[in-house]
Amino acid sequence: LHGVGVSVVNALSTRVAVEVKTDGHRWTQDYKLGVPTAPLAQHEATEETGTTVTFWADGDIFETTEYSFETLSRRFQEMAFLNKGLTLKLTDERESAKATAGAD
Template sequence: LHGVGVSVVNALSTKVSVEIKTDGYRWTQDYKLGVPTAALERHEATDETGTSVTFWADGDIFETTEYSFETLSRRFQEMAFLNKGLTIKLTDERESAKAVAGAD
């Protein structure tokens, strides 16, 4: 997000879930309205590395919280191309996307 990091995403979201795989473990922490809902939690050991951020944009701040999957996909593809070793996985969990994905 323009190099400002997860702190801005957290401030502009109703909920944020973070999963980090580093230092030999998987770590998680959730936030509600910018405040941690629990302490940083260490889980199982892993050799994997990476970070996953899931967020719910705050409708009281943004005019709309409906995003174009295609626009985000293109932007993330550009970011991954410009940053060697970066993999970005974009998942659309909206009910409308699930209905389309399951249609024959």
């Protein structure tokens, strides 16, 4: 993970879960209120690559933690168009609206 973006997300979230597939393995680390809950964990071997960041925005900081799936889907599609080879997957896991959108 690189850049200030992930640091800001971590600081503004109650929980962050990170999964990175690189160097022949899957690695994970979880954070609670910006602090790691355990050391970086190495898991099974894999030839896959990629990063998944899941976060729970802090309701004490933000007015709302409800996001528009359609707005995020459009924005991710724009990002994928501008970054050759980038694949983004957005999954809405809320019970009220289970949906998935992909963009390459």
